[in-house]
Amino acid sequence: MPDDPGLTAARIKDQARALGFSLCGIAPAGAFPELRFLREWLDRGYAGEMRYMARTADRRADVRNVLPGARSVVALATNYNVDRPYTVEQADPGRARISRYAWGADYHAVVGGRTAALLDWMRHASPEPLEARPYVDTGPVQERVYAQRAGLGWIGKNSCLINAELGSWLFLSEIICTLPLDTDPPALDQCGACTLCLEACPTGAIVEPRAVDATRCLSYLTIELRGEMDEALRPEVGSHVYGCDICQDVCPWNAPAAVSDDPAWQPHPALDRPRLTDLWRRPDAELRPIVKRSAMSHAGVRSLRRNTAVALGNSGSAAAAEALAEPAAGSRANPLVETHAAWARERLRHLGAAPQTPGKP
Numbered sequence: 001m002p003d004d005p006g007l008t009a010a011r012i013k014d015q016a017r018a019l020g021f022s023l024c025g026i027a028p029a030g031a032f033p034e035l036r037f038l039r040e041w042l043d044r045g046y047a048g049e050m051r052y053m054a055r056t057a058d059r060r061a062d063v064r065n066v067l068p069g070a071r072s073v074v075a076l077a078t079n080y081n082v083d084r085p086y087t088v089e090q091a092d093p094g095r096a097r098i099s100r101y102a103w104g105a106d107y108h109a110v111v112g113g114r115t116a117a118l119l120d121w122m123r124h125a126s127p128e129p130l131e132a133r134p135y136v137d138t139g140p141v142q143e144r145v146y147a148q149r150a151g152l153g154w155i156g157k158n159s160c161l162i163n164a165e166l167g168s169w170l171f172l173s174e175i176i177c178t179l180p181l182d183t184d185p186p187a188l189d190q191c192g193a194c195t196l197c198l199e200a201c202p203t204g205a206i207v208e209p210r211a212v213d214a215t216r217c218l219s220y221l222t223i224e225l226r227g228e229m230d231e232a233l234r235p236e237v238g239s240h241v242y243g244c245d246i247c248q249d250v251c252p253w254n255a256p257a258a259v260s261d262d263p264a265w266q267p268h269p270a271l272d273r274p275r276l277t278d279l280w281r282r283p284d285a286e287l288r289p290i291v292k293r294s295a296m297s298h299a300g301v302r303s304l305r306r307n308t309a310v311a312l313g314n315s316g317s318a319a320a321a322e323a324l325a326e327p328a329a330g331s332r333a334n335p336l337v338e339t340h341a342a343w344a345r346e347r348l349r350h351l352g353a354a355p356q357t358p359g360k361p
């Protein structure tokens, strides 16, 4: 009988592949110098209303604050890209822009389930007691830093993790564990002299390479911000109703990027570049379950309505003016949504877009 190899890094990677992960690497559990940048980012006020970031900053400084005795971080990435044009190629201002990652099923549930399944397997396969914590996006972990240290890719100037073969359309997850696993070499930065993402950002939110001022970023404004949007920034929102992909769309490492045929990430028909007017008119009873099964559940229907109102205002079309002139019902009548709808009606008036009178050409 050959010796039991125990729970090796190679066996974990094989199992990760079998469970549907695109990439798996191992980083040492440590306090790397680049983890300290979070403090500076917070001090500059770039987190906006994301107060949980400051509250968890100490734990985010080192995974051993999350799991004392941690030795390794199993870093995982899942490609969610599907075969659809990028938003920067979408010229029609009447169609909603929704971040690619939110088109399919909620990754917290799907990737979380797969990460938990890998941990279950690790517990069974480990000859020694194993302490571990699995996280998908929402844990107090700077997961891009550990993913880079595990060799999965580098953190680009747009702050996304980029893999040279797959691009940056990746969900990250990780298992922090007490096993002393063989680690991978860190990935090297391959942005070079490129500055395409900094130039393409519509709000100038990438204030310097790898430093995104969230308060100016459309992802923050349309997802994290719960209250009113700064009026000065509303025109910049364009047709974005949930998140923004521009700084990834323009990245040469995504041209083209790998495409996943995983059914979980295929777009729900209602989120597949819908017309803004259709999205606005869709009743709450239909919209709620769609939002609930997607990553949009994080922001909810009210935020989606608020953003859609702003996008309708930006579209400059008579069809948008007509939709906004209809009596509001359900979440469209919410005071926050109505405030943004009123702004949108005013903006459309300025742009010369009036509702068409029924029956007239």
Ligand code: SF4
Pocket (backbone or CB within 6 Å): 158, 200, 201, 202, 203, 204, 205, 206, 212, 216, 217, 218, 219, 244, 245, 246, 247, 248
């Ligand atoms: S997501 Fe959009 S707004 Fe935010 S940094 Fe990237 S390009 Fe700019």
Ligand code: SF4
Pocket (backbone or CB within 6 Å): 156, 157, 158, 159, 190, 191, 192, 194, 195, 196, 197, 198, 247, 250, 251, 252, 253
């Ligand atoms: S667009 Fe250029 S600078 Fe920005 S992340 Fe991609 S390679 Fe790096």
